[in-house]
Amino acid sequence: MHTNYNLRFHNTFGIPAVAERFATVHHPEELSVILAAAGNPQDLLLLGEGSNVLLPDLVPGLVLLNRIQGIDIVRERPREVIVAVGSGVNWHQFVLWTLRQGLGGIENLALIPGTVGASPIQNIGAYGVELKDVFEELEAIDWRTGKKQRFTAEDCQFGYRFSIFKDKELARKFYLSKIYFKLTKGHHHLNTSYGAIQELLDNWQISEPQPADVAAAVIEIRRAKLPDWRQLGNAGSFFKNPVVDRDFFNNLRTDYPQAPSYPVDEQSVKIPAGWLIDQCGWKGKRIGNVGCYSAQALVIVNYGGASGQEVLAFSEQVAASVLDRFGVVLEREVNWV
Numbered sequence: 001m002h003t004n005y006n007l008r009f010h011n012t013f014g015i016p017a018v019a020e021r022f023a024t025v026h027h028p029e030e031l032s033v034i035l036a037a038a039g040n041p042q043d044l045l046l047l048g049e050g051s052n053v054l055l056p057d058l059v060p061g062l063v064l065l066n067r068i069q070g071i072d073i074v075r076e077r078p079r080e081v082i083v084a085v086g087s088g089v090n091w092h093q094f095v096l097w098t099l100r101q102g103l104g105g106i107e108n109l110a111l112i113p114g115t116v117g118a119s120p121i122q123n124i125g126a127y128g129v130e131l132k133d134v135f136e137e138l139e140a141i142d143w144r145t146g147k148k149q150r151f152t153a154e155d156c157q158f159g160y161r162f163s164i165f166k167d168k169e170l171a172r173k174f175y176l177s178k179i180y181f182k183l184t185k186g187h188h189h190l191n192t193s194y195g196a197i198q199e200l201l202d203n204w205q206i207s208e209p210q211p212a213d214v215a216a217a218v219i220e221i222r223r224a225k226l227p228d229w230r231q232l233g234n235a236g237s238f239f240k241n242p243v244v245d246r247d248f249f250n251n252l253r254t255d256y257p258q259a260p261s262y263p264v265d266e267q268s269v270k271i272p273a274g275w276l277i278d279q280c281g282w283k284g285k286r287i288g289n290v291g292c293y294s295a296q297a298l299v300i301v302n303y304g305g306a307s308g309q310e311v312l313a314f315s316e317q318v319a320a321s322v323l324d325r326f327g328v329v330l331e332r333e334v335n336w337v
């Protein structure tokens with residue numbers, strides 16, 4: 001157990017927040033021992049790889065770094081397998097493991113930073129695939145009582161960058177310890193229609209792609225588009241893409257005929273938040289240590305030395321100008337702790 005521990009290397013924004021107390025969990029059975037040693041705190045913050053959090057200068061109480069390991073095939077069906085994964089496994093390493101086994105389902109989610117345990121929390125998604133598409137169930141520990149509880153996909157109520165664990169109270173109640181995935185063994189349902197995946201596969205003259213080929217394309221696209229957080233602190237998309245009424249969008253289109261959108265359902269569409277922010281002139285703009293990334297306005301970056309409050313204040317200015325100009329509310333995707 002550490003006291004006054006610097007979390008700088010445990011969040012991808014690189015914020016030098018200080019945890020009052022800090023410990024690492026490698027196995028679910030260690031949890032009760034660590035909590036007892038910390039005097040059974042009433043509150044704690046679970047951290048995976050800190051790629052979706054914005055931390056204040058001081059994090060009071062106990063911070064637990066989740067490093068529960070293990071990847072096991074627990075069931076085989078004719079066309080799919082169920083894989084149980086320890087929640088502290090690195091997400092991208094898990095993706096690579098599935099590719100080595102010839103399994104399909106999460107190839108489009110390659111290179112997303114973070115742990116497997118955080119993946120259901122905001123139903124991670126990229127290039128037309130979401131976590132919910134491969135989710136079987138999860139095991140969570142109510143850390144105050146030590147009781148284990150299982151959650152099915154229905155229980156989790158997955159939506160766009162959403163699950164019930166986004167609720168602050170529930171998020172602070174459960175330690176997600178193991179996630180079960182259903183992955184295809186053959187006859188994979190590959191999704192190559194999103195972004196430039198198909199174009200790259202064509203360039204590489206791959207006419208019958210395997211999951212590993214799709215992952216390779218996704219990795220290439222992501223590397224070109226997003227800043228490396230090891231060099232330029234960030235947490236990926238800072239805001240969610242707002243979902244608006246079709247009538248509202250049609251009105252907006254009269255002033256901005258080039259406004260992009262993606263259909264959600266018959267009533268609503270999603271507007272790329274990056275486009276809205278870009279229109280307000282924020283792309284590449286910097287205030288002090290914080291700015292909007294030059295190649296993608298939706299990514300807020302720490303040029304070095306920024307505090308969590310500074311990043312938050314910058315993001316609030318960005319959101320206020322989008323609200324002022326378009327009447328659209330931007331919701332944070334990143335968790336302000």
Ligand SMILES: Cc1cc2nc3c(=O)[nH]c(=O)nc-3n(C[C@H](O)[C@H](O)[C@H](O)COP(=O)(O)OP(=O)(O)OC[C@H]3O[C@@H](n4cnc5c(N)ncnc54)[C@H](O)[C@@H]3O)c2cc1C
Nearest residue numbers: 048049050051052053113114115117118124125176235236
């Ligand atoms: C460069 C970059 C690109 C990204 N691209 C994408 C993308 O394409 N799609 C996407 O969806 N996301 C993306 N993200 C966001 C991020 O990678 C995901 O949200 C990821 O799942 C966060 O994992 P983590 O382990 O770092 O979670 P953390 O940031 O450590 O935690 C996030 C939240 O989950 C809670 N939490 C973490 N682990 C547990 C657990 N085991 N039990 C209970 N609560 C827990 C934390 O308390 C916190 O509230 C990106 C981030 C970066 C930096």
